[in-house]
Amino acid sequence: MLKRPSKSEYPNYYVPYVDLVPEADLVQLLEENLQKTIALFEGISEEDSLHRYAKGKWSIKEVLGHIADTERIMSYRLLRVARGDQTPLAGFDENDYVQAAQSNNLSLKTILEDFKAVRKATISLIKNLPENTWANIGNANGTEITTRAIAYIIAGHQMHHCKIVEERYL
Secondary structure (H helix, E strand, O other), X not given: OOOOOOHHHOOHHHHHHHHHOOOOOHHHHHHHHHHHHHHHHHOOOOOHHHOOOOOOOOOHHHHHHHHHHHXXXXXXXXXXXXXXXXXXXXXXXXXXXXXXXXXXXXXXXXXXXXXXXHHHHHHHHHHOOOHHHOOOEEEEOOEEEEHHHHHHHHHHHHHHHHHHHHHHHO
């Protein structure tokens, strides 16, 4: 079982995500949360998927698109750090990505299928990493981060946004 990262392995702004991840087998948790996410978003109508809980907030479609985009980026970071690549990795502006994705022009089903593909790829990557790569340190967005921390951030980020959808949108 993958060991939980210490707070020294990632920037403070990721603490809320990592703290959401329970003590569990991370791969199993990612697989279970894939099923929970599918169930959550399949229960939302196409009409309701355009809902925003407040002015200036993302629609449900945009939230799901953001989850997929962020997981794709974080999985890429995880791969690079795990492989020992020391090239600094750039940050990204989530709002710019949401705007550019134009998720509201896609069906919710299409966005969900994209998330499923991304999550399955993430699980495959994590399952197949050599044990000695989990403590590798890389640089993303100007800060040091470990492979292990990125894996936990991926899990916690998805959990965070699904919780927001449940509490504020539905």
